[in-house]
Amino acid sequence: MGVAIQQLLRRCGTLSHIKQLQAHLITTGLYPCTRSVFVEFCAATSSCYAAHIFRHIPPITNDWNAIIRGLAQSLQPADALTFYRQGLRLLSCKPDALTCSFTLKACARALASNEAFQIHSQVVRYGFIADVLLQTTLLDAYAKAGYLEDARKLFDEMPVRDVTCWNAIIAGLAQGNRPDEALQLFKRMKDVGFTPNEITVLGALSACAQLGMVREGQNVYNYIKTQNLDTNEQVCNVVMDMFGKCGHVAKAYQVFNSMRCDKTVVTFNTMIMVLGTNGEGIEALKLFNQMSKEGFRPDHVSYLSALCACNHSGMVDEGVQLFETMTSGSSSVVPTIKHYGTMVDLLGRSGRLNEAYSIISSIPIAPDVVLWQTLLGACKTYGDVEMAEKASRKLVEMGSHSDGELVLLSNIYAARHRWKDVGEVRETMRNKQVKKVPGFSYIDVKGVIHKFVNGDKSHSNLQKKLEEIMCRIMEHGYVPETGYVLHDIGQEEKEHALSYHSEKLALAFGLIETSDDETLRVNKNLRICGDCHEVMKLVSKVYEREIVVRDRTRFHRFEKGLCSCKDFW
């Protein structure tokens, strides 16, 4: 019965269809038991008709709940909150636990934290707070809105826990940029006797990926195999993503090739992205072409992944061609701001600043700050002061207050020795109270993660090691690129400032603490700077070490004096 109605509803494309169906249900006497399904569908498809019906019947809680649930999954989940408040004023609508549950779901989707706090107190007032399912929904709403402390507190105080609430907190922490805590809880969950399921491992894998901890990731994958969770396609996708983000393309590809379940477009997209971020641009494009042959129609993420792959490998012409295919109409994929962003980056990095500029000027959607920031970044690489000023004027107009762009502009001036302009930018930064995001790097040595912060001068042993490194690579032609230092200080001090970059500290630490045949793996939170990039290349040659650096957006694999990015980044 319910299923038949659902199928009919799915075929209702217009309001007139909906009304016809409603008339049919009323005349055949089926309406009383199908009304909830009916109004939920109207609400979910953003039709005002649900509210209209609601006003013309003596509404009961069931209808109210159905509409809130529908609105919560609609394009405007915030409407559910309004509707909840309206219903509260009607005597015939007494909220039950489900009313609160659906409303909280709407809060989670709308990222509405204040409303979540309000519903929380109402849940207490109505006496529903002991409901474990409702507690989990509440926890999830807090976590998604970024209130991880409150989510964590709820979790810690739960008298009874089940797998689902562990999942909610682990996923919440992983997605809320607290992967270390997520991983900690994942381990504790197993210790106290819960069996992680396919949803739990998604959160755990995401945490491993963020931390770049392959060892942990591999452990989770082993667990997945023992539990046969790899029959779940989403799990496989995330395993691939984890290996990719840890720099292990071959392992990701192995998972891709040996999947026991059906692949989807997402599977291909993930693998294309993994190849791309690891600098395997040609392989990524091969796979992009392969997917159509296997009957998977590339979607907007497929195109984005392929474009990113071109970007990371410096395949400018291929990227431009791909973008043309996408926009020519034969693909039926509408480019989003991210596609334009990638194109601006691709053109900008290869020095085609004017073309990048004209892309920004020509796009049909309003350009966002990231587009201009990207162009500004390219201006820095090519020292184009005029274009840089144009871009930063736009950014000021748009009211952007990001620290990165002022740092960039100041760097561009510094590279041109325009110290007066540098001073003005620094002044603006002081007035706006802009602080540079501190750069830090992790290095994994024997499974232990060590963290180094930019400018940390407390490691005198590393400093000595760095001096030795600098001496040795200077014999091989290293010249410090002091254009990356902000202030107008002497050459010697600039070289000194450069040597405290966190990735160099991590490098020195790695060289001391590991044996000669071990690959050094460094994770950086920002993009690697040009000078550090040069140093890594030379160290890979002089010390005969493979070094892999994961920066904010991609991997750099240094071997025998060369980088996998072919210096295109």
Next chain:
DNA sequence: CTAGGGTTAG
């Protein structure tokens, strides 16, 4: 059967 937790992305 009106409940809670989940994939790729400049």
